[in-house]
Amino acid sequence: MVRSFVGGLELIVNLLKSTNKEVLASVCAAIANIAKDEENLAVITDHGVVPMLAKLANTQADDRLRRHLAEAIAQCCMWGTNRVSFGEAGAVAPLVGYLRSSDTSVHQATAEALFQLSKDPNNCITMHENGAVKLLLGMMGSTDEVLQEAAAGCVANIRRLALANEKARYS
Template sequence: MLIPAMDSSNQSLKLPKKLCYKGLQPLVSLLAKADNKQLLAAATGAIWKCSFSMKNVAMHARTPRSTFTLFINPPPYRAQVPAFPICIYVIMENNDLNKSLPVHWSSNLTQLCVEEVKIIDQLDGVRLVWSLLKNPSTEVQSSAAWALCPCIENAKDAREMVLFLIGGLELIVHLLKSTNNEVRTSICAVVAKLAKDKEILGVLTDRGVVSLLAELINTTDNRLRCYLAEAIAHCCMWRSNRASFGEYGAVGPLVRYLESKDTSVLMSTAMALYQLSKEPSNIITMHEEGVVQQLIHLTGSDDSKLQEFAAGCLRNIRLLSLANQRAACSNENP
């Protein structure tokens, strides 16, 4: 009787130690039964569950790499192997598989990184995922970038992890030059996560991230606009970057993002404008673009964060206006 494929949502399943010890290799041997699709689905589900034990992962590591190659190449059946932790270990030690990684496997990366952050970290999986950004496929690049977001966000020490992969920051910045919108969007999302750390932001700034983000500002793609504006907002944590975005002509087009009906775009844009409004020269550009009325409208939003960003931007505009009025009065009455 065949065992049904296991549901990935059932995280509470615990197999008896003796069963895991005696049955692991026979389970792996079933992977050669490529002609029996139902058996493969059941076997891969069972192996995946066994892989939640680090002892079993160590045993998997001694399994010939060819055993897993079948599941890293596009299968005609529903296999769960691409989503279990041992694949991280296998591909980490096999550069040939890394270079030829197909799109179907990379599509599992984000979910795996969200659900299994601890295991990814234990197996040094972030380095693997980061290396996938070098893959020639734009779909693999974007999948890897999306997968990096939860890794960075949930890391115990994101700064140590990222600065250890210093060459990876250069790769991130380089991929902003991609002509593929999905790659650009996912990389902007990564930049937004990375830029929350000022030391990492300093490295990104030195590598020209500001000018490259500014070059994307005229996009009409709403998803790209959302993550681009968020990246700009966090890059403004580095004070000189605020003025640089203005010098690169990013402020005016960003104001026009407020015409969008997409609430996510409005949120990230309001956040970016609030940060940019801390630079007086940017306020002048915003005022010329008619930002005040749009911001007043946003203060009536049901979203408290959106209200806060819009109101903060209006406050900075008003403070500059008052400062100019005081200066004018001082000149008239010396």
């Protein structure tokens, strides 16, 4: 349905250039939903959604924008090399900072995004260097099962990389 609007996906991606935080939060929420469809995700990736979302990760934003931005990043990781591209664009370290928010919906969305990003070894290194493990360990005890699983999955991926590095170093 979304693809039937010629140029609509490109227009949505271009709205990420807005300076209005309400517009940005709404566009990120829309992108998170649009990106659930693989073909839509391929199209918005071609229109440069990854570097634009990554750039937004570095801004000082409110929790609503952070939540929807993290949701959009999590969904966009599902295509090609997007998770690697997010890391190269510097989106991982700022996302770790979102775990310090007091909003549990930001924690859930961020943990899910970090879990998706942690499937790339370089992103795991960045997360570890920025203190994600300690923050995620605390969230593994949450009563929110989605948050628990995302946090645990992310920590598991970081740990697997650390073990592989130790094994390679001492073999």
